[in-house]
Amino acid sequence: MGIERHLNDTVHVTNLEWFVNWARKSSMWPLGFGLACCALEMIATFVSRYDLSRFGMEVARPSPRHADLMIVSGTASKKMLPAILRIYEQMAEPRWVIAMGACACTGGIYKNYAVVQGIDRWLPVDVYIPGCPPRPEALLDGILQLHAKVMKEQSIHNPRVTNIKVAGR
Amino acid sequence: MNQEQIAEKLLDKFGLDVVQTAVTFLDQITVTVAKEKILEVCTFLKEDPELAFNFLSFVAGVDRYPKTPRFEMVYQLSSLTRRHRFRIKALVEESEPGSAIIDSVFSIWPTADWHERETAEMFGITFRNHPDPRKLLLPEEWTCHPLRKDFSLYGTDEDTPDLPHKAGSQGI
Numbered sequence: 001m002g003i004e005r006h007l008n009d010t011v012h013v014t015n016l017e018w019f020v021n022w023a024r025k026s027s028m029w030p031l032g033f034g035l036a037c038c039a040l041e042m043i044a045t046f047v048s049r050y051d052l053s054r055f056g057m058e059v060a061r062p063s064p065r066h067a068d069l070m071i072v073s074g075t076a077s078k079k080m081l082p083a084i085l086r087i088y089e090q091m092a093e094p095r096w097v098i099a100m101g102a103c104a105c106t107g108g109i110y111k112n113y114a115v116v117q118g119i120d121r122w123l124p125v126d127v128y129i130p131g132c133p134p135r136p137e138a139l140l141d142g143i144l145q146l147h148a149k150v151m152k153e154q155s156i157h158n159p160r161v162t163n164i165k166v167a168g169r
Numbered sequence: 170m171n172q173e174q175i176a177e178k179l180l181d182k183f184g185l186d187v188v189q190t191a192v193t194f195l196d197q198i199t200v201t202v203a204k205e206k207i208l209e210v211c212t213f214l215k216e217d218p219e220l221a222f223n224f225l226s227f228v229a230g231v232d233r234y235p236k237t238p239r240f241e242m243v244y245q246l247s248s249l250t251r252r253h254r255f256r257i258k259a260l261v262e263e264s265e266p267g268s269a270i271i272d273s274v275f276s277i278w279p280t281a282d283w284h285e286r287e288t289a290e291m292f293g294i295t296f297r298n299h300p301d302p303r304k305l306l307l308p309e310e311w312t313c314h315p316l317r318k319d320f321s322l323y324g325t326d327e328d329t330p331d332l333p334h335k336a337g338s339q340g341i
Binding site: 081 | 308
C-alpha cells in the first residue's frame with residue numbers, strides 16, 4: 001500500500017531539516033477562527049468544491065492545543081481581541097498565522113473606534129490575503145504560499161524566532 | 170386609527186403642556202412630548218383600548234449637537250392588534266456631564282431593556298429605574314460615548330484602547 005511499495009527494505013537518507021519542514025507543512029492543522037463574512041469563504045474552502053483535505057488540512061481544530069495555523073478570517077473587533085490573543089497564546093509552537101481578508105490585514109473598511117486596525121498589531125502574521133472577502137482560491141493560494149515558506153525554514157542552522165515584536169506588545 | 174386621529178387623541182388627553190410639537194413628514198406624524206411625562210404618555214398609549222400600542226419597535230437616541238436640548242429620545246410604537254404605528258420623541262438636555270436623565274419605559278414594554286442599555290452607552294443618557302444598567306455592546310472599561318457628534322470617528326488611545334492594560338500603546 002501507498003509509499004511502502006516504493007521503499008525497499010533498506011535505509012533511506014534525507015535532509016533532516018527538509019524532512020521536518022515537509023512533515024510540518026503536510027499536516028498543518030488550522031484553527032478555524034471565523035470572525036465574520038470571511039469565515040464563510042473559509043468554510044467553502046474546507047468543503048467539497050475546493051477540498052482543503054488535499055493538503056492534509058481537513059482537521060480544523062476547535063482547540064488551540066491541536067492547531068498549528070491560525071486563520072484569522074474576518075473583522076477583529078477590539079472587544080474580541082483579548083479572546084483572539086488568548087487562543088493564540090495557547091497554541092503550541094511551531095505556529096503560524098494567516099490574516100485573511102481586508103479586515104484582518106488592515107481593518108479594511110472599518111476605520112473606526114471599534115475595530116482593530118490590522119491583526120498584525122498583535123500577532124506575527126505570516127501571510128496576508130487581500131480581498132473582501134477573498135475567494136476560496138485566494139485562501140488556498142495563501143495556504144500554499146505558507147507551505148512554501150515553511151519549506152524554506154532552517155530549523156537547525158537558523159532557528160525560528162518565537163518572540164517576534166509586533167506593534168502592540 | 171390614522172396618524173391624525175392618534176395625535177389628536179394624545180393632545181385631547183394631555184394638552185399642549187405635554188404634547189409640545191407635532192411634525193408631519195411623508196404622512197407620518199412625530200409628536201414631541203415632555204420628558205417628565207414620558208411614563209404617563211407611554212402608559213396611556215399602551216393601555217388605551219383604541220390605541221393599544223402593545224409593541225415597542227425600538228428606542229433610539231439622537232444627538233442634535235450643538236443644538237439645545239442636545240438629545241432626542243425616539244420611541245417607535247406599533248400596535249399588533251390595531252395595526253397602526255406612531256412615533257413619539259422626548260427632548261433631553263445635558264447641562265453638565267451625566268445630567269441627561271429620562272425615565273426608563275421598561276416597566277411598560279420590557280423590550281426596552283436592551284434598547285435603552287445600548288442608547289445609554291452610546292450617548293451617555295441615564296435611564297431612571299432601569300433594571301439592568303450594564304453596558305451591552307462596548308468593552309466594560311470604556312467610558313466614552315461613541316455615537317455623540319463630538320466623538321472622533323477613530324476614537325483615541327485613551328478612550329478606546331485595543332486592550333484594557335495596553336492603553337496608549339499605539340496610534341491609529
